[in-house]
Amino acid sequence: MTERRPRKFDLVVFGATGYTGKLTSEQVLQGTPSTLKWAIAGRSPQKLELLAQDYNRRFPDRTPVQTFIADLTEFSLEQLASSTRLLISTVGPYIKYGTGVIEACAVYGTHYVDCTGEFPWVYDMIKRCHKTAKNRKAIIIPQCGFESAPLDLGTYALVKCIRDELGCGVSDVTFAVHDLKGNVSGGTFETTMTVFEHATLQELHESSAFDALSPVKPGPEQPFRSPVIRDEHLGILTSWVNNTGDRSIVFRSWGLMDEGNYYGKDFTWKEYQRVSNWVSAIIWFIIMKVIIIVPLFAPLRWLARKLFHPGEGQGPTDEARRGHRVEWRGVAIADEDSENPRKAFVTVQSTIDPYSLTALCMVQAANSILHNTDTLAAQLGGGILTPATLASPELFRLLDRAGLKIEAKII
Numbered sequence: 047m048t049e050r051r052p053r054k055f056d057l058v059v060f061g062a063t064g065y066t067g068k069l070t071s072e073q074v075l076q077g078t079p080s081t082l083k084w085a086i087a088g089r090s091p092q093k094l095e096l097l098a099q100d101y102n103r104r105f106p107d108r109t110p111v112q113t114f115i116a117d118l119t120e121f122s123l124e125q126l127a128s129s130t131r132l133l134i135s136t137v138g139p140y141i142k143y144g145t146g147v148i149e150a151c152a153v154y155g156t157h158y159v160d161c162t163g164e165f166p167w168v169y170d171m172i173k174r175c176h177k178t179a180k181n182r183k184a185i186i187i188p189q190c191g192f193e194s195a196p197l198d199l200g201t202y203a204l205v206k207c208i209r210d211e212l213g214c215g216v217s218d219v220t221f222a223v224h225d226l227k228g229n230v231s232g233g234t235f236e237t238t239m240t241v242f243e244h245a246t247l248q249e250l251h252e253s254s255a256f257d258a259l260s261p262v263k264p265g266p267e268q269p270f271r272s273p274v275i276r277d278e279h280l281g282i283l284t285s286w287v288n289n290t291g292d293r294s295i296v297f298r299s300w301g302l303m304d305e306g307n308y309y310g311k312d313f314t315w316k317e318y319q320r321v322s323n324w325v326s327a328i329i330w331f332i333i334m335k336v337i338i339i340v341p342l343f344a345p346l347r348w349l350a351r352k353l354f355h356p357g358e359g360q361g362p363t364d365e366a367r368r369g370h371r372v373e374w375r376g377v378a379i380a381d382e383d384s385e386n387p388r389k390a391f392v393t394v395q396s397t398i399d400p401y402s403l404t405a406l407c408m409v410q411a412a413n414s415i416l417h418n419t420d421t422l423a424a425q426l427g428g429g430i431l432t433p434a435t436l437a438s439p440e441l442f443r444l445l446d447r448a449g450l451k452i453e454a455k456i457i
């Protein structure tokens with residue numbers, strides 16, 4: 047990777063005092079080389095100092111973590127971006143706080159990873175910052191947490207399996223959340239509400255198109271798919287709220303890889319959730335619609351905040367998280383000239399809870415950007431890219447070792 051001037055740090059976690067930020071630092075401590083020069087950044091010196099003391103006491107053999115005081119002023123973000131090779135940001139809602147952070151990283155050629163799920167904001171960031179990031183050789187990977195790293199990598203694994211074993215592309219991928227136990231943090235809840243306060247209906251509509259983030263437009267035609275179906279491999283399936291955000295990243299990967307030719311020119315993709323029977327399928331379909339509609343209206347946002355907000359900086363307790371898990375399953379159909387094209391099946395199984403999974407994906411993406419020169423992202427050199435452009439056997443091995451198993455096979 048081209049490095050211009052030496053930087054004080056290899057990696058900085060910005061938002062390190064928050065719920066996801068703390069889990070991210072734990073992943074840095076457990077899953078990066080002990081010689082990594084890193085810092086935790088945020089606006090509260092006291093909170094940062096306490097965390098740094100704890101980390102340095104528990105991990106005496108690592109290069110000590112340092113603290114970096116930063117707020118969201120232009121000057122502060124410039125100082126932050128120019129002091130590190132890579133920045134992980136967990137300061138959200140990103141649509142409210144994140145634009146200046148990405149802009150500074152793009153301008154200073156600083157690699158960047160985050161865990162936003164706010165695809166209207168990512169759509170805007172691509173328009174504003176992709177070119178600068180590419181020119182300055184900053185690899186920027188948004189949506190690299192629960193949304194949308196596991197399924198972007200899972201889709202890549204399916205396509206690679208079919209390419210390697212059958213020598214052709216893929217015509218369709220269907221994913222389902224097979225099993226999920228978890229709860230949302232205050233930051234995630236607030237973000238869901240805030241997106242609808244900051245993006246106009248027109249922006250929401252534009253950025254929801256399946257190919258909104260794809261560098262190749264128009265993307266392949268997506269036929270209508272019933273929101274409730276039965277799949278012979280995945281079971282009874284119904285709508286899932288993350289389909290739009292995950293799909294937008296998958297189609298950016300689709301377009302970044304040989305202009306859509308690697309995945310397949312007629313590639314289609316959809317994500318559902320598995321349910322046990324048809325009645326649940328209908329009930330969940332209605333619940334998903336309500337989850338999408340409520341944040342659109344200010345009085346309903348107010349009511350939702352009053353009734354359901356977990357509290358700022360709060361999230362599932364350590365004990366609760368130990369019982370949380372997630373597994374997705376997916377099926378890809380080979381683009382073969384046959385009445386019965388062959389298929390591949392993937393399990394994307396996290397033995398850790400969704401928030402630790404988010405932290406793991408961001409930290410291993412950062413590791414890959416800093417240390418692996420054999421990825422598509424490294425070849426492209428910079429720009430707003432996707433988790434799948436970091437795919438490598440080493441990344442899959444490190445994720446597997448830490449709790450995310452992605453296994454694809456022909457069925």
Ligand SMILES: NC(=O)c1ccc[n+]([C@@H]2O[C@H](COP(=O)([O-])OP(=O)(O)OC[C@H]3O[C@@H](n4cnc5c(N)ncnc54)[C@H](OP(=O)(O)O)[C@@H]3O)[C@@H](O)[C@H]2O)c1
Nearest residue numbers: 061063064065066137138163191192193231233234237359
């Ligand atoms: N989509 C996914 O897969 C996924 C998964 C996990 C998290 N997330 C996203 O990650 C974000 C963080 O969630 P969370 O639950 O960790 O939130 P949180 O606990 O509220 O943490 C927010 C962090 O941002 C910092 N911050 C807020 N305003 C700031 C400002 N003006 N200047 C500097 N720092 C500021 C906070 O600092 P203080 O401690 O000083 O207040 C804190 O460190 C949310 O947007 C959430 O949606 C997404």
